[in-house]
Amino acid sequence: DAGVTQSPTHLIKTRGQQVTLRCSPKSGHDTVSWYQQALGQGPQFIFQYYEEEERQRGNFPDRFSGHQFPNYSSELNVNALLLGDSALYLCASSLGLAGREQYFGPGTRLTVT
């Protein structure tokens, strides 16, 4: 049973560029949440997708957007990258009540130069 997978593992981008990160949820899960984890900090909630719609959003600007596909996989897009966007981006999946338990992927390390 495959867990949550994310790609790519590492990514280096330049300020102003755009980036797309990908996530495949754990088998059987239908809800995907995205988190940003800056160095030395806890994960910060970005947004959550269910039934291909954004259901809840944290305190992140519109430069951060996402998408969920019919197979429940998800993408996180960040436009106009800033140096402060450098972080580990974590995807988590869940079934049913998202607040009950989430399974996390290994993350994508984004470095903006």
Place this chain on the structure above:
Amino acid sequence: AQSVTQLDSQVPVFEEAPVELRCNYSSSVSVYLFWYVQYPNQGLQLLLKYLSGSTLVKGINGFEAEFNKSQTSFHLRKPSVHISDTAEYFCAVSEGRNRDDKIIFGKGTRLHILP
């Protein structure tokens, strides 16, 4: 609004000694509580969770936590730590009542095992 406070950013402890990592939360409603562990360069792994029922929760790797509603705490304990327990530990809370809820994390406590 929910929030989580982890009172110690780092905790050094000798191998085979007991450890307690402290966590306090604030919420206006009943909550679900979690402890996650993050090993270097990895994602988060669920250690244990409190959803309802017994306030003493046992998790993986010999860890346990006790939910104290009056003190709004959910401290994590292990009677004897091993060098392999070196990691970052995150306490988290959610109101968990509907699909649209989210999990709020604390800033983490780094557990440093001394030989």
